[in-house]
Amino acid sequence: MDSRHPLKRSDTIAESMPDALRQSTYHMKRCFSRLVATGKRLLKRQLLMEEVEKSIEDKVERSKILEGLIGFIVISTQEAAVVPPYIAFAVRPNPGFWEFVKVNSEDLHVDAINASEYLKFKEMIFDQNWSNDENALEIDFAAINYNSPHLTLPSSIGNGVSYISKFMFSKLWESSESSRPLLDYLLALNHQGEDLLINETLDTVAKLKTALLTANNVISALPKETPYKNFEQRLKELGFEKGWGHNAERVQETMMTLSEVLQTPEPAKLESLFSWLPTVFGIVILSPHGYFGQSDVLGLPDTGGQVVYILDQVKALEEALLLRFKQQGLAVKPQILVVTRLIPDARGTKCNQELEPIINTKHSHILRVPFQTDNGVLQQWVSRFDIYPYLEKFAQDAVAKILEHMECKPDLIIGNYSDGNLVASLMARKLGITQGTIAHALEKTKYEDSDVKWKELEAKYHFSCQFTADIIAMNATDFIITSTYQEIAGSKEKPGQYESHAAFTMPGLHRVVSGINIFDPKFNIVAPGADQSVYFPYTEKKRRLSSFHPAIEELLYSQNDNNEHIGFLADRSKPIIFSMARLDTVKNITGLTEWFGKNKRLRDLVNLVVVAGFFDPSKSNDREEQAEIKRMHQLMEQYRLRGQFRWIAAQTDRLRNGELYRCIADTKGAFVQPALYEAFGLTVIEAMNCGLPTFATNKGGPAEIIVDGVSGFHIGPNNGDKSSNIIADFFDKCRTDAEHWKRVSAAGLHRIQECYTWEIYANKLLNMGSIYGFWRQLNKEQNLTKQRYIQLLYNLQFRNLARTVPIPREQAQVHLPLPITKPQQSTVLDAPAEPQQIPPLVVSDKGPQPAAETSRTRVKSLQRKKTSYFHRLCFIVGYLLLIYYVLRKLYYKFTW
Numbered sequence: 001m002d003s004r005h006p007l008k009r010s011d012t013i014a015e016s017m018p019d020a021l022r023q024s025t026y027h028m029k030r031c032f033s034r035l036v037a038t039g040k041r042l043l044k045r046q047l048l049m050e051e052v053e054k055s056i057e058d059k060v061e062r063s064k065i066l067e068g069l070i071g072f073i074v075i076s077t078q079e080a081a082v083v084p085p086y087i088a089f090a091v092r093p094n095p096g097f098w099e100f101v102k103v104n105s106e107d108l109h110v111d112a113i114n115a116s117e118y119l120k121f122k123e124m125i126f127d128q129n130w131s132n133d134e135n136a137l138e139i140d141f142a143a144i145n146y147n148s149p150h151l152t153l154p155s156s157i158g159n160g161v162s163y164i165s166k167f168m169f170s171k172l173w174e175s176s177e178s179s180r181p182l183l184d185y186l187l188a189l190n191h192q193g194e195d196l197l198i199n200e201t202l203d204t205v206a207k208l209k210t211a212l213l214t215a216n217n218v219i220s221a222l223p224k225e226t227p228y229k230n231f232e233q234r235l236k237e238l239g240f241e242k243g244w245g246h247n248a249e250r251v252q253e254t255m256m257t258l259s260e261v262l263q264t265p266e267p268a269k270l271e272s273l274f275s276w277l278p279t280v281f282g283i284v285i286l287s288p289h290g291y292f293g294q295s296d297v298l299g300l301p302d303t304g305g306q307v308v309y310i311l312d313q314v315k316a317l318e319e320a321l322l323l324r325f326k327q328q329g330l331a332v333k334p335q336i337l338v339v340t341r342l343i344p345d346a347r348g349t350k351c352n353q354e355l356e357p358i359i360n361t362k363h364s365h366i367l368r369v370p371f372q373t374d375n376g377v378l379q380q381w382v383s384r385f386d387i388y389p390y391l392e393k394f395a396q397d398a399v400a401k402i403l404e405h406m407e408c409k410p411d412l413i414i415g416n417y418s419d420g421n422l423v424a425s426l427m428a429r430k431l432g433i434t435q436g437t438i439a440h441a442l443e444k445t446k447y448e449d450s451d452v453k454w455k456e457l458e459a460k461y462h463f464s465c466q467f468t469a470d471i472i473a474m475n476a477t478d479f480i481i482t483s484t485y486q487e488i489a490g491s492k493e494k495p496g497q498y499e500s501h502a503a504f505t506m507p508g509l510h511r512v513v514s515g516i517n518i519f520d521p522k523f524n525i526v527a528p529g530a531d532q533s534v535y536f537p538y539t540e541k542k543r544r545l546s547s548f549h550p551a552i553e554e555l556l557y558s559q560n561d562n563n564e565h566i567g568f569l570a571d572r573s574k575p576i577i578f579s580m581a582r583l584d585t586v587k588n589i590t591g592l593t594e595w596f597g598k599n600k601r602l603r604d605l606v607n608l609v610v611v612a613g614f615f616d617p618s619k620s621n622d623r624e625e626q627a628e629i630k631r632m633h634q635l636m637e638q639y640r641l642r643g644q645f646r647w648i649a650a651q652t653d654r655l656r657n658g659e660l661y662r663c664i665a666d667t668k669g670a671f672v673q674p675a676l677y678e679a680f681g682l683t684v685i686e687a688m689n690c691g692l693p694t695f696a697t698n699k700g701g702p703a704e705i706i707v708d709g710v711s712g713f714h715i716g717p718n719n720g721d722k723s724s725n726i727i728a729d730f731f732d733k734c735r736t737d738a739e740h741w742k743r744v745s746a747a748g749l750h751r752i753q754e755c756y757t758w759e760i761y762a763n764k765l766l767n768m769g770s771i772y773g774f775w776r777q778l779n780k781e782q783n784l785t786k787q788r789y790i791q792l793l794y795n796l797q798f799r800n801l802a803r804t805v806p807i808p809r810e811q812a813q814v815h816l817p818l819p820i821t822k823p824q825q826s827t828v829l830d831a832p833a834e835p836q837q838i839p840p841l842v843v844s845d846k847g848p849q850p851a852a853e854t855s856r857t858r859v860k861s862l863q864r865k866k867t868s869y870f871h872r873l874c875f876i877v878g879y880l881l882l883i884y885y886v887l888r889k890l891y892y893k894f895t896w
Contacts, residue, residue: 013073013091013099014112020069021108027065031055032105036084040125042449043080078495081121088113088121095154095489096499096518115503116513126452127507137797141475142514144789147782150519157489157518158525160479161768164775165267167521171778172261172270179205179262185774189243189279191332192408196243196278205262211238212259216252224249228329243278246329274770275763278328282335282410283317283769284402284427285310286420288394289384292340292366293349294359299613299650300347301622302384304582305682306416306440308654310338312531313765314364316758320766333363335406339398342368344379355405360533367405369398373807380808381621387419388465388802395426402427409433412769414481416440418466421473429476429787434773436765437477439487441679442470442497444504446586451504460623464509465801471501472798474516476790478772481765483527483680484701488518491703497679498523510797522772526764527705528682529757534658535689537749538665545659552656552663555648556609563649566615567636569607570643575731576669577606578692580657580683583613583632583650584624585676588697588717590631592674595724597639602728605735606669609646611660661690668734668741670695672727676717678702685756688712688748693741695727711751712744 021028034055035043043051052074056062065071073091081088088102100118102111113121116138123131130136149167151157172178183205189196202208215238222231226248235244235251245251257273260266287310290302294311297303314336321334338358346352351368358364371378371390378390402410414436415424421437428435443466444450447457454463474480482488482498490496501515536543556576559568569576577596581587589612596608615633617626632647651657664671671687673696678684680701687694688711696702698714706712713730715723734741776783 012112013089013093014101014110016069017073017101017103017110018108020073021103021110023068024061024065024070025108027056027061028070028108029105032087032103032108035080035082035087036105039082039084041082042122042125042452043082045075045077045079048077048080049074081118081125083121083124086121088118090118092495095492095496096157097154098502114513116511119503119505119511119513122452123505123507123511130507137510139471139510139512139793140514141471141786141789142517144785145517145520145782148779149521150517151521152519154489158482158485158523160521160524161271161764161771162267163521164771165271168775168778169267169270173264177205181778182261182774183208185777186277189277191278191281191330195241196330197241199239199241202239207239209259209262211240212255212262214238215240215255216259219248219252219255222248243328243330246327250327250329271767271771274774275767276328277770278325278330279770279773280321280411280766281332282406282408282412283337284410284413284424285314285336285338285416286340286398286413286424286427287338287416288341288391288419288423289382289387289417291343291347291349291351291381292338292368293351294356294366296349296652297351298652298654299582300349301381301620301625309440309528309682310416311358312758313528313761314338314358315361315531316529316762317765318361318364320759320762324766335410336361336364337402337405337410338364338366339402340366340368341394342370343381344370344377345381347381365405367398367401369394369401372397378808383622384417384419385461385466386805388462388469389805389807391419391423391802392426392799395423395430398423399427399430411773412436414438414765415473415477418443418469418473421477422469425473425476425790428478434769434776435477436479436481436768436772437473438481439470439497439679442501443467444470445495445497445500446677451506454506455508462801462805464506465798465805467501467504467506468510468793468798468801471512471515472790472794474498474501475786477522478776479522479524479768481524481526481768483525484704485525486700486704487679488523488525494699509801524764524768526761526768527756528680528685528761529752529759530682530685530689531654531758532689534654535661535686536658537689537691538662539691544662545655548656548659549663552660555660556646556663563615565646565648567642567645567647569609569646571607574605574607574667575734576609576664576667577672577695577727578609578611578661578664578669578687579672579674580611580651581673581675582625583628584622585628587612588674588676589613590628590635591676591717591720592672593632593635593641593645594639595674595720596645597635597641598720599724599728602724602731603644605728605731607644607646608641609648609664611648611651611657613650615647615649658686658690661687661692665690665692665745670727670730672715673697673702674715674717674723675699681705684712685752688752691745691749693730693744694748695723695730705751705756706748707751710744711747 031052035051053062056065076091076093078090078092085105086102087105088100091099091101093099100113100115102113102121120131151163156163172182186197187200198208202211215235218231218234224247228242228246228251231248232242244254254276257269257276261269261273287306290307291297291300292307297307318334318336325332325334342354343351350356354368356366358366371382372393409431410433412434413424413428415421416438417440421439424435424437443463450457450463451467457463486496488496488498490499496518498516499518502517503513503515505511555565557569557572558565579589579592581589583589589610593608593610596602613625613629614620615629617629620626620629636642636645669692671692671694673681673684673694675697676699678697678700681696684694684696684702684705694706694712695715696706696712697717699717703714706714708714713726715726
C-alpha cells in the first residue's frame with residue numbers, strides 16, 4: 001500500500017474521497033457494507049486495513065485500489081467510528097493536520113464533519129445518551145486562541161522560541177512607538193528591589209537610544225578588559241545600572257545588541273539580547289509525586305527517571321546562572337528550589353526532611369511540603385494516580401514556604417508531570433510569574449482508548465482528573481519543554497503525546513473539541529543530557545570507579561541467589577546485553593526477557609542481565625509491577641534461563657550504576673531499551689555516554705536520539721522476533737569484524753556530545769524563561785481571557801473530580817519536623833541516616849497502611865494518656881513545692 005499518495009495542495013479529504021470511491025463503486029460498497037455489518041464499533045487503522053483487504057478478493061484490483069487515493073486515506077486514518085449506516089473517519093494526512101469525514105455505506109455519500117461531530121459519532125458507540133445530550137460540556141480552547149500566532153509547517157513544530165522571536169520582531173518594528181513594551185520590560189527589571197540595566201531617567205525610547213550611543217563612545221575609549229566598576233559611575237550618570245557586563249567588552253557588546261534591536265530589530269539579535277539580559281535569578285521546580293530524594297529512592301513506587309532528570313537539571317541550571325551572573329557583572333547568588341512532597345513515613349529515605357541541600361550545588365535545595373487532609377498530614381506514599389485531592393492545598397502551602405525561603409518571588413516556575421504541572425499553573429497564576437511545563441510522559445497515550453473508556457479505568461487510574469489537569473496545565477503555561485519531536489507530534493504513522501490531546505472525548509464527563517494545538521509556539525524541543533561526572537566513557541581508565549568493581553563482580557557473576565539478584569551466568573566469556581528500567585508494562589522488561597528466551601541464536605551469542613523492580617510481588621505496592629514480577633518468574637522457568645540470565649533488583653546508587661554500564665562495555669556488550677513507548681529515553685543517553693552500543697525502541701524519543709545503523713539501532717517493541725534478530729546480527733558481525741563494536745560505540749559517543757548535553761539544555765531553558773517572560777507582557781489581554789476560561793474549567797470541573805478520588809479514612813496525626821533554618825551553603829550532604837525499621841505495608845481498600853496499624857494506634861493512645869496524667873501530677877507537686885518555698889522564705893524574713 002502506498003502511504004505517500006499525494007493529495008493536491010488545495011484538496012481536502014472530503015473533496016477528493018467521492019471521486020476515489022466512484023472509481024471502485026462495487027468494491028467500495030461491498031467493503032463499507034462489511035464494515036457496518038457487525039454494528040457499532042471503533043476501528044483502529046490496522047483492523048480497518050485488514051477489513052478493506054478482505055473485502056476485495058481480486059489481488060490485482062486490490063493492489064490497484066490500495067495504491068491509489070483510497071489506500072492513502074485508509075493508511076492515514078487513525079480510527080473510524082462505525083455507527084450504521086455511517087462510518088466516520090478521523091484522517092491524519094500529516095502530523096498535526098486532521099480531517100473528519102462521514103461516509104454513508106448505502107450510497108457512498110461523503111460529508112465533511114468537524115471535530116465535535118466526529119466525537120459525537122464516537123460517543124454513540126460507548127454512551128449514546130451522552131452523545132445526544134445538547135447540553136453536554138464541550139471544551140474548546142481554539143475559541144479563545146483565535147488571535148494567537150501559530151506555526152504552519154509540521155517540520156517547524158517544537159521551534160517555538162525562534163517563531164516567537166520573529167513575531168516579536170515584527171511587532172517591535174510596526175511603528176516608532178512599537179518598541180515601548182521593550183522599554184517598559186527593561187525598566188521593570190530588578191533584583192530584590194535594586195534596578196538593573198536602566199533607571200527611570202531613561203523613560204522614553206528616544207532617550208534610551210541617545211544614552212546608548214553616548215555610552216558606546218565612553219566605553220570605546222577603554223581597554224576591553226576594563227572592569228565594570230571602573231566606569232560604573234559614568235554610566236550611572238547616563239541612566240544605566242549594573243547588569244550589562246563584567247568588563248568593557250561585554251558591556252559594549254550587550255549595549256550594541258540592544259541598540260541594533262531598537263534601530264532595526266532582527267529575530268536573531270532579539271534572541272541574543274534576551275540570552276544576555278539578567279532576568280532569571282530564582283527558579284522553582286515542581287515534582288510532587290513519588291519519593292523525591294538524592295539517595296535510596298530510585299526503584300521505589302513512582303520514583304525513577306524524573307528524579308534523576310531534575311537533579312541533573314538543577315546542577316546544570318545553577319552552573320549556567322553562576323556563569324551568566326559573572327558575565328553580567330552581578331555579585332548575586334541564584335536560588336533554585338525543587339518543591340516536592342514531604343512524606344513522614346519516608347522508608348529510610350530523607351523524604352521526611354523539610355529542607356535538603358542538593359549535592360554538588362551551592363545555592364539549590366529540595367523543599368518538601370506535606371499533603372494535608374481533614375485528619376492531619378498524610379503519612380504514607382500515595383500513587384501518582386491518586387494524588388489529585390491534595391494538590392490545591394499543597395500549592396497554597398508551597399507558595400508560603402517558597403516565599404519564606406527565598407524572601408522574594410521566584411522568576412520562573414517549572415512543573416513536571418501532570419501533578420507538578422497543575423500545581424505550577426496554580427502557583428504561577430497566584431504569583432504572576434513565567435511558567436514552563438515538562439510532561440515526561442502523558443498517560444493518555446499509554447492506555448489505548450483510555451479517554452472513551454475512562455469509566456472502566458476510573459477506579460484504578462482516575463483519568464478524569466489527570467486528563468483534565470493536563471489540559472489545564474498545557475493551556476495555562478507560557479512554554480512547554482519536550483525532549484523530542486515525537487513527544488509533540490509523533491510520527492507519520494502515529495500522533496504524538498500532546499497531539500492526542502487535540503480532540504478527544506470522555507463520554508459522560510466532557511467533550512474536548514480543541515484541547516491543545518501542537519502548532520502553538522509555546523512548544524520547544526530541548527533535549528537533556530546525562531551527568532558527565534557519573535556517565536562517562538569506559539575508555540577513560542583514570543576516571544573509572546574501581547572501588548565498585550568487587551561489588552559489581554558479585555552483582556553480575558555470583559552463583560548464588562539472594563535478595564539482590566537471582567539467576568546466574570555460566571559462561572563469563574560471552575558479552576552481556578543489559579537493560580535497566582522500572583518493572584512495568586510499558587518499559588517491557590518482561591518482553592525483552594521473552595525475546596531472549598525464544599531466540600536460540602541470541603542465547604548462544606550473549607548473556608542477558610536486567611536491573612528492574614523487586615523479586616517478591618508482596619514488596620511492591622504497584623499493581624502493574626506485581627503482575628510483571630510474577631511474569632518474570634514465569635518466563636525464567638518457561639525458557640529455563642538460569643545460566644544465561646541474571647535478574648538484579650532495582651539499584652539506587654547512581655555512581656555504581658554508571659560504573660555498571662562501563663563494566664558491561666568491558667564485556668563488549670550492549671544496552672537494550674525495549675519499551676512499548678518511551679517519551680525520551682534517559683537510560684539510552686546514559687548508556688551511549690558510557691560507550692555502550694545501544695538498541696532502543698522505535699516508539700518515541702530514542703528513535704530521534706539514535707541514528708539507526710550508525711550510532712545505534714532501532715528495534716520494534718511489538719515485533720520481538722525481528723528485534724532479537726537485529727541484536728543477534730550485531731553480535732554475529734562483531735565476531736567476524738573486531739572493529740565493528742568499537743565503531744558503533746564511538747559513533748554513539750559522538751552523537752551524545754554533539755546534541756545531548758546539560759550545558760546546551762540549561763542555556764536554552766534560561767533563554768526561554770527570558771523570552772517568554774517578555775512574550776507574556778506583550779499578550780496580557782489575551783492571557784487574561786484564557787486564564788478566566790481556565791479558572792472556570794478548574795473550579796467547576798476539576799475540583800469536583802478531585803473530590804471523587806478516595807482519601808484514606810484513617811490518617812494518623814503526625815508532628816512535622818520543625819522548619820529548618822537556612823543551612824550554611826555546602827556542596828556535600830551529611831551522610832544519609834541509617835534506614836529506619838518500619839513495619840511492612842499491607843494493601844487494603846484504604847490504601848497502603850502499616851500492618852497492625854489500628855492496634856498500634858490504640859496502644860500509643862493509651863501511652864499518651866498515661867503520660868499526660870503523669871505530667872499533670874508532676875506539675876501540681878512542683879507548684880505546691882514552689883508555694884512552700886516562697887512561704888518559708890517570707891516566714892524567716894519577718895521572724896528573724
